[in-house]
Amino acid sequence: MPRFILGYDVGGTKVSAVLGDENGRIRSVVRKPTVRHLGPKKLRDDLINMGWEVMEHSGVKQPDSIGVIFAGLVDQKRGVVISSPNILGLRNFNITKMLEDEFGTKAYLENDATAATIAEKLFGSAKRMDNFVYMTISTGIGGGAFVNGQLYRGAHGMAGEFGHMVIMSNGPICGCGRRGCLEAVAGGKGIARRASENITAIHESHLFSKLKPSEIDAKKVFEFKRKGDMFSQLIVEETIYYLAVGIVNVINIMDPEAVIIGGGIADAGNDLFVPLRMAIREEFKSMYRPVKILRGLKNGHDLAPISIPIFNETETSIRNSQVAKSI
Numbered sequence: 001m002p003r004f005i006l007g008y009d010v011g012g013t014k015v016s017a018v019l020g021d022e023n024g025r026i027r028s029v030v031r032k033p034t035v036r037h038l039g040p041k042k043l044r045d046d047l048i049n050m051g052w053e054v055m056e057h058s059g060v061k062q063p064d065s066i067g068v069i070f071a072g073l074v075d076q077k078r079g080v081v082i083s084s085p086n087i088l089g090l091r092n093f094n095i096t097k098m099l100e101d102e103f104g105t106k107a108y109l110e111n112d113a114t115a116a117t118i119a120e121k122l123f124g125s126a127k128r129m130d131n132f133v134y135m136t137i138s139t140g141i142g143g144g145a146f147v148n149g150q151l152y153r154g155a156h157g158m159a160g161e162f163g164h165m166v167i168m169s170n171g172p173i174c175g176c177g178r179r180g181c182l183e184a185v186a187g188g189k190g191i192a193r194r195a196s197e198n199i200t201a202i203h204e205s206h207l208f209s210k211l212k213p214s215e216i217d218a219k220k221v222f223e224f225k226r227k228g229d230m231f232s233q234l235i236v237e238e239t240i241y242y243l244a245v246g247i248v249n250v251i252n253i254m255d256p257e258a259v260i261i262g263g264g265i266a267d268a269g270n271d272l273f274v275p276l277r278m279a280i281r282e283e284f285k286s287m288y289r290p291v292k293i294l295r296g297l298k299n300g301h302d303l304a305p306i307s308i309p310i311f312n313e314t315e316t317s318i319r320n321s322q323v324a325k326s327i
């Protein structure tokens with residue numbers, strides 16, 4: 001019998017509960033919109049109900065372990081969510097204890113971008129890589145890295161904030177307070193803002209001129225580009241250039257074997273990856289090296305919470321065997 005893992009992903013727009021096994025097979029998924037204004041009590045009720053629901057779908061009575069991933073600041077060691085912009089009034093929420101009490105099994109917590117990095121190492125194209133970088137590009141930009149075969153967390157557990165690397169020192173203001181961060185320029189919101197700002201071009205584009213300003217988003221920009229809209233083509237080309245600058249910065253610092261890209265923007269597939277690889281090659285200038293630019297796992301967001309207990313339990317058993325050896 002494989003070990004069954006109950007996974008949760010608490011994001012900005014939706015909350016997912018997933019039942020998967022240690023081999024990375026997803027058995028059942030339930031999703032609900034994130035309800036920000038009802039606070040932690042509503043989140044707690046949703047998580048419990050959704051957990052029982054996915055287990056019932058798969059005929060599982062009790063999970064062997066639980067993995068929770070959260071967009072926001074988490075204390076991974078204590079299993080406590082410090083704060084989150086997505087749930088009103090949520091502070092120092094001991095989410096792992098709450099789930100352990102309900103389901104009677106050990107729960108692990110991790111930041112969502114770190115978890116997605118771990119999923120690439122366990123189930124994705126980074127399986128046999130010791131040095132790689134993972135970047136998620138959606139509304140925001142985040143990520144993580146493995147260095148010499150180990151997850152690199154940094155001194156404060158905040159490594160991998162690639163989105164807050166400044167690429168335009170007088171650029172638009174970012175959510176973090178700085179100007180011209182990669183996220184503010186080439187993240188989903190940044191793409192939408194660059195498109196909305198150019199009023200003249202919007203009027204001239206017959207596809208954009210039909211939209212209300214609030215309907216302009218990164219998805220539309222990529223969609224209209226595919227339909228041959230010249231203005232969208234320009235925005236996409238600009239986006240790819242900024243991403244290439246940011247990615248080459250990271251490559252110059254980390255020297256990874258691969259940069260794996262996930263998040264909503266990866267859904268653009270070859271429309272993104274073909275020109276992005278060319279732009280990166282160009283941006284290397286004289287510092288060229290053969291770094292693979294790969295697409296992340298297609299179901300990475302569901303595998304990420306499943307990966308957390310597997311990763312923690314393997315890490316613990318490696319540590320214990322090292323302790324045993326040293327004794």
Ligand SMILES: [Zn+2]
Pocket residue numbers: 163164165174175176177178181183
């Ligand atoms: Zn920033």
